[in-house]
Amino acid sequence: MQVFNKYFKGDRLIWLCIIFLSLIGVAGVYSATGSLAFALKGGDTEYYLLKHTVFVVVGFIIMYFCQMMDYRYFSRIAQLLLILSFILLPITLLLGDDTNDATRRLTILGISFQTSDLAKVSLIMYISRYLSKKQDKTHEFSTLWPILACIVVICLMIAPENLSTALVLFATCFLLLFLGRINLKYLGGLFGAMLLAATLGLVFLLNVDSDGWAKSTRIPTWKARVERYMGGDEGESVQVKQAKIAVSTGGLFGKGPGKSTQRVFLPHSYSDFMFAFLIEEYGLIIGGIGIMLAYLLILFRTIRIVIKSPKAFGALLAVGLGFFLCIQAFIHMGVSVSLLPVTGLTLPLVSMGGTSIIFNSIAFGAILSVSRFIDEKEGDVPNG
Numbered sequence: 001m002q003v004f005n006k007y008f009k010g011d012r013l014i015w016l017c018i019i020f021l022s023l024i025g026v027a028g029v030y031s032a033t034g035s036l037a038f039a040l041k042g043g044d045t046e047y048y049l050l051k052h053t054v055f056v057v058v059g060f061i062i063m064y065f066c067q068m069m070d071y072r073y074f075s076r077i078a079q080l081l082l083i084l085s086f087i088l089l090p091i092t093l094l095l096g097d098d099t100n101d102a103t104r105r106l107t108i109l110g111i112s113f114q115t116s117d118l119a120k121v122s123l124i125m126y127i128s129r130y131l132s133k134k135q136d137k138t139h140e141f142s143t144l145w146p147i148l149a150c151i152v153v154i155c156l157m158i159a160p161e162n163l164s165t166a167l168v169l170f171a172t173c174f175l176l177l178f179l180g181r182i183n184l185k186y187l188g189g190l191f192g193a194m195l196l197a198a199t200l201g202l203v204f205l206l207n208v209d210s211d212g213w214a215k216s217t218r219i220p221t222w223k224a225r226v227e228r229y230m231g232g233d234e235g236e237s238v239q240v241k242q243a244k245i246a247v248s249t250g251g252l253f254g255k256g257p258g259k260s261t262q263r264v265f266l267p268h269s270y271s272d273f274m275f276a277f278l279i280e281e282y283g284l285i286i287g288g289i290g291i292m293l294a295y296l297l298i299l300f301r302t303i304r305i306v307i308k309s310p311k312a313f314g315a316l317l318a319v320g321l322g323f324f325l326c327i328q329a330f331i332h333m334g335v336s337v338s339l340l341p342v343t344g345l346t347l348p349l350v351s352m353g354g355t356s357i358i359f360n361s362i363a364f365g366a367i368l369s370v371s372r373f374i375d376e377k378e379g380d381v382p383n384g
Contacts, residue, residue: 007064008064008067009067009068009368009371009372009375010067010367010368010369010370010371010372010375011301011304011305011367011368011371013297013301014297014298014301014302014364014367014368014371015368017294017295017297017298018063018298018349018364020290020294021291021294021295021348021349021350022056022059022060022349022350024278024282024286024287024290024291024350025052025056025274025347025349025350025351026049026052026053026056027257028270028274028277028278028281028350029048029049029052029270029351029352030045030048030049030052030258031257031258031260031263031277031281032260032263032269032270032274032277032352033045033048033049033270033352034263035263035264036048036270048270048352051354052352052354052357055354055357055358056357058357058358058361059349059357059358059360059361060361062358062361062362062365063361063362063364063365063368064365065365066361066362066364066365066366066368066369067365067368067369067372068369068372069365069369070369070373071313071314071317071366071369071370071373072313074125074129074317074366074369075125075128075129075132075313077125078122078125078126078128078129079126079129081118081121081122081125081126082122082123082125082126082150084118084122085115085118085119085122085123085154086153086154088106088115088118088119089115089116089119089154089157089158090157091106091115092104092105092106092115092161093157093160093161096115096161097112103161104116104161104162105355113354113355113358114353114355114356116158116162116165116166117355117356117358117359117360118359119154119157119158119169120158120165120169120324120359121321121359121362121363123150123151123154123169123173124169124172124173124176124317124320124321124324124363125317125320125321125366126150127147127150127151127173127176127177127180127316127320128176128312128313128316128317128320129313130146130147131147131176131177131180131181131182131312131316132180132311132312132313132316134180135180135181135312138180138181138182138183139183140183141183141186143182144177144182144183144186147177148177148190151170151173154169155167155169155170155173160217160218161218162344163218163222164331164343164344164345165328165345168324168327168328168331168345169324170194171327172320172323172324172327173320174187174190174191174194175319175320175323176316176319176320177190179306179315179316179319180312180316202226205219205222205223205226206223206226206227208223210223210224224237225237225341225342225343226341228240228341228342229340229341229342237342238265238267239266239267239268239272239273239342240338240342242262242265242266242267242273243262243266243273243276243335243336243337243338244276244337244338245262245265245266246260246262246266246269246273246276246277246279246280247276247279247280247288247336247337249261249262249280250279250280250281250282250283250284250287250288251283251284252283252284252285253282253283253285253286254279254280254281254282254283254284254286254287255280255281256281257281257282258281259281260277260280260281261280262276262277262280263277270351270352271346271351271352271353272332272335272342272343272344272345272346272351273335273336274332274336274346274347274350274351274352275287275288275291275332275333275336275337275347275350276336276337278291278350279336291333291347291350292333295325295326295329295330296326298322298325298326299322299323299326301371302318302319302321302322302323302326302367303319303322305318305319305322305367305370305371305374306318306319308374309370309374314370314373314374315370317366317367317370318366318367318370318371321363321364321366321367322367324363325348325360325363325364328345328346328348329347329348331343331345332345332346332347332351333347348360349361349364
């Protein structure tokens with residue numbers, strides 16, 4: 001514990017949750033990618049284990065250095081990352097790699113990464129910076145519209161190929177606007193516009209002709225997912241049915257590590273349905289409730305950081321990043337147990353995905369940096 005306390009600064013409970021999620025993720029990815037390794041890597045079952053482990057280790061190194069930084073540096077970094085996002089997102093839509101019928105990844109100098117992961121972290125950081133500097137003008141509409149335009153543009157560039165991420169990001173940004181003390185009159189109008197847009201979007205989705213002009217877009221996929229969800233058991237996809245079998249056969253204590261039978265039948269068990277897979281192998285106690293409690297504890301401790309931070313930037317930075325990561329995790333869990341329609345959102349720090357791990361590590365590092373600064377200054381944190 002002395003070594004742990006010496007090198008792991010900030011909120012130790014958040015660190016313990018991160019370590020738990022990362023370790024169960026490594027074990028889960030190793031087991032879940034067995035059939036994938038035989039299909040794509042000639043039976044080299046260690047390939048995906050080593051690849052995922054390398055990203056986890058790199059993520060921890062990034063997290064460690066981020067937690068040692070003065071969190072106010074993220075205010076400057078956010079500007080550069082946001083500019084980069086505005087450049088890379090449209091390039092991805094036009095020239096990105098097609099993976100699973102979606103253009104989400106961009107390859108630069110042989111390195112492939114998902115640009116939306118960069119955009120979501122940079123946007124949350126930038127909103128935190130912007131609102132912290134406008135605390136004396138939050139009642140004015142001139143404060144809202146520039147950042148709202150930025151939010152809408154980023155989300156619209158993400159939405160065509162990754163709608164679920166865009167919706168979660170927009171909801172997180174709305175929360176930040178509320179916590180940043182933007183006039184409730186303006187937020188009420190924005191919320192009404194959001195409800196109207198969501199209603200019109202759903203009506204359009206259910207009535208659009210999937211074989212017409214929309215065939216070349218992601219619209220047929222979104223429509224099929226909504227219709228299957230609204231259709232009940234009869235409309236369930238193969239993914240949902242196999243996920244239900246995985247959850248129901250896991251029991252309280254699971255079948256044991258490496259003993260899953262559903263990994264052969266459950267598509268993307270190592271990413272989109274990782275939670276269902278982990279319940280099958282580790283049971284409801286560890287794979288279900290244990291993982292859920294880890295994210296709930298992260299959310300609770302993030303809120304505690306916000307309460308202890310007397311200044312705006314640190315509070316908004318922590319709650320924005322913490323809320324996004326945890327709500328993504330809860331949506332993933334909801335999809336895995338058939339409470340929500342299929343979205344394609346992964347389980348942060350657990351599911352396989354190098355880009356996701358790297359940028360999630362940056363986000364957690366920023367949260368821990370705020371926590372460390374509060375601890376060292378006993379709550380006397382200067383404005384960012």
